[in-house]
Amino acid sequence: xxxxxxxxxxxxxxxxxxxxxxxxxxxxxxxxxxxxxxxxxxxxxxxxxxxxxxxxxxxxxxxxxxxxxxxxxxxxxxxxxxxxxxxxxxxxxxxxxxxxxxxxxxxxxxxxxxxxxxxxxxxxxxxxxxxxxxxxxxxxxxx
Numbered sequence: 001x002x003x004x005x006x007x008x009x010x011x012x013x014x015x016x017x018x019x020x021x022x023x024x025x026x027x028x029x030x031x032x033x034x035x036x037x038x039x040x041x042x043x044x045x046x047x048x049x050x051x052x053x054x055x056x057x058x059x060x061x062x063x064x065x066x067x068x069x070x071x072x073x074x075x076x077x078x079x080x081x082x083x084x085x086x087x088x089x090x091x092x093x094x095x096x097x098x099x100x101x102x103x104x105x106x107x108x109x110x111x112x113x114x115x116x117x118x119x120x121x122x123x124x125x126x127x128x129x130x131x132x133x134x135x136x137x138x139x140x141x142x143x
Contacts, residue, residue, distance in 0.1 A: 001033070001037060001070075001072075002071060002072060002076065004037050004040065005033065005048075005072065005076040005077065006076055008047040008048075008078060009075070009076060009077070009078060009082075010083075010084070011084065012084055012087055013047050013049075013078070013084045013085070013087065013088050014044070014045035014046060014047055015044075015045075015088075015091060015092060015093055015094055016039065016043075016044050016045060016046040016047075016093070016094040016096065016116070017036070017046065017047050017048070017049050017088070017093060017094075017095060017096070018031075018032045018035045018036040018039065018046060018047070018048045018049065018095075018096040018097075018098055019032065019049050019051055019095055019096070019097055019098070019103075019108070020032040020048075020049075020050060020051055020097075020098050020099050020100070021051060021098075021099045021100035022051045022052070022100075022104065022107060024050050024051055024052040024056070024057070024060055024063065025060065025062070025063070025099075026060070026062045026063050026066060027099055028051070028098065028099040028100075029050060029060075029063050029067075030066070031098035031099050031119065032048040032049070032050065032098050032099075033048045033077075035048070035096060035098050035119060036048035036096075039096060044094075046096065047078055048077070048078065049078045049079070049080070049082075049085070049108075050077055050078065050079050050080070051080060051107055052079060052080060053079055053080055053081040054074065054077075054079040054081055054082065055081075057074050057077075057079070058074070080107055080108065085108065088108075088110070089108070089109060089110055089111060090111050090112075091112065092112045092113070092114075093110050093112065093113040093114075094113070094114055094116040095110075095113050095114065095115050095116060096115075096116055096117045096118075096119075097115060097117070097118045097119070097120065098118075098119045098120065099119075099120060099121070100120055101118045101120040103115055
């Protein structure tokens with residue numbers, strides 16, 4: 001996993017990214033990393049992007065605690081203010097949303113994108129996103 005993350009940092013982002021929610025809480029961060037790893041290994045080159053500026057990750061103490069336990073540095077991740085983010089704003093991007101089900105373009109300000117998949121446990125927010133080619137919403141699991 002660490003090799004995968006480090007292979008993405010500082011390099012041009014692929015046309016496929018996994019984006020967690022803007023709270024960037026623990027389940028969002030872990031889901032972004034794991035789903036990007038899965039997609040990268042099975043479907044297409046994909047990078048996880050944390051939906052906050054890098055300086056704010058230290059405010060997510062539960063996130064930094066788990067990352068430290070796993071030997072993952074905050075420098076091993078890509079954030080909204082990472083240099084390579086500017087390179088994707090004018091390209092066609094395939095978004096994979098995790099831990100939320102409606103893309104808010106005010107964060108990345110992408111000119112051209114499609115929501116390729118959604119993995120989420122929240123209630124649906126106003127139906128499928130515009131431009132969604134394949135919608136996979138995982139709802140609450142009954143117990």
